[in-house]
Amino acid sequence: MRSILITGASGFVGRVALPSLQQAWPQAKLHACARVIPQGLQATNICWHALDMTQATSVEALVAKVRPQAVLHLAAQAHVPTSFAEPERTWAVNLHGTRYLLEALARHTPQAIVLQIGSADMYGSSFQNGEPVQENSPFAPLNPYAASKAAADLAAYAHAHTSDLQIIRVRAFNHTGAGQSPAYALSGFARQIARIEAGLQAPVLEVGDLSAQRDFLAVQDVVAAYVLLLQQARQVPSGYAVNVASGQAHRMQNLLDLLKAHAKIPIEQRQDPQRLRPSDIARVCADNQRLQSLGWRAQVPLEQCLQALLAHWRWQIAQEISC
Template sequence: MKLLLTGANGFVGQYVQAALPCVPLPVGLDLRDRAALTAAVAAVQPDAVLHLAAQSFVPAAFENPHETFDINFTGTLNLLEALQSCGFTGRMLFVGSGDTYGQVPETDLPVREDHPLRPRNPYAVSKVAAEALCYQWSQTSGFEIIMVRPFNHIGPGQSSRFAIADFARQVTKIRVGRRAPVLLVGDIDVTRDFTDVRDVVRAYTLLLERGQNGGIYNVCSGREYRIRDLLRQLLTLAGVEATIEQDPTRLRPAEQRRMVASFDALQRDTGWQPEIPMEESLQDLLNDWEKPRQ
């Protein structure tokens, strides 16, 4: 099977390339360039598509919502049209986001796929729109599309723009004496649903094989982790003692206090469940930050 991969250079894309034989889009190709995208897809003639490429950093989405929408929605439309023009009849997996649910009342946890979508930032809006587009095409085009809503990822290689990866970076610097024993954090008394990136990629692989056309699936661990507890676990694993200081610049307005989701639909259709324990994910993150950075 010839798998076309968009977003190959991103955090998840690198794990997809390690796990599966796939054909990435040419380096530097912009999904907004219809002609170049159409030519690239025609050259590959894929049997399946994993569409990861997106502008996914929420602060950047607020700074430039037009760009975010152009990449995430219009870029997806360009990809769908490129696939159609080359006679694609396979399956495509569209990667959305658990962020599309927006503020979820604690009484509705764990969140399931039938929960209303109430996006609260331009990134989430773009993903809701692109997901709706993909559903329409799953019903009216000559190929099948499965949609996923992944929740928080964790694992080695993740950018320090994300909280747990940043904590691992800070803890490692303290451990090797390159930083005073003070950790700068945001609001760490919230909970999130974290899944190891390698388990996420396995879920995507199974859904490409077994997911239902037009189906929407949460990809999550089904476990609620308090950020403060994960930070303490990182400190313990590294054998480090440090004080914790809240940095006001890291606080987000109207933060969701608790989040956990259900992967029942994913398990029902594919048999998937998370396999990598949190302690292993955290240790691998710490080990990764030990390596020299370019």
């Protein structure tokens, strides 16, 4: 491939994906999009573009200029609490931004490969029977974020059947790693531990419902799946759906215990009612046989990933203290 477009490239997954895409396609020009171009991320063969996904004319102009052969569509408003506070922006970015992108691609580069990155949250109530969900499990979203991503997935399905775009509809389950926002549970826990170790917080972790079970991957394994799907996109029908997940559910308490085991001092925990979500599902787990059938296997042990996450926050807190 000569040209690859990555939306949401300045985000958590995007920053990990860029070097992996460079390694997989060293001759390709990578066009990285972000609402605000970040400082210090310039690299050879990466061209940064400021792009607001809610502006149809801006999306159209960029696609017409770049004419990518492949697209990794990561851009999203992905924070569930924010989706309740700002539903209009959530729908504008997640659904309409996806529509604008697909429509522009169909006009200007109709043979492009598109990875539409969706979320496990789209399955919603389908998790309630406790079984691993398959790609044909129904969408039953329980929050504005999930609903907007489900709508975007269906828009991608329609384009797969009404255009020549080669679309894969990814359902990404939980993932974490160094660089993730502390708004997400495991990164938030790691940040609290680092602050406690630095004497900036009492030795008590504020937590939500830790009885919940979630299907987690290291972000590196998620990105490896995306690269593999781009490489093999022509081998599956357009509109193909794939769960990107470990296929195993972990209790959040067990994952927190792994983090606490690497803390330098004893730490207690206390449930914070503000961290509880009324619509939380008890167990989230994927059937990942489709992904495994393409040759993907997880490579990064979750404990190793959590150690790296904690090390990142120790470094980050040390930087904040020194400023």
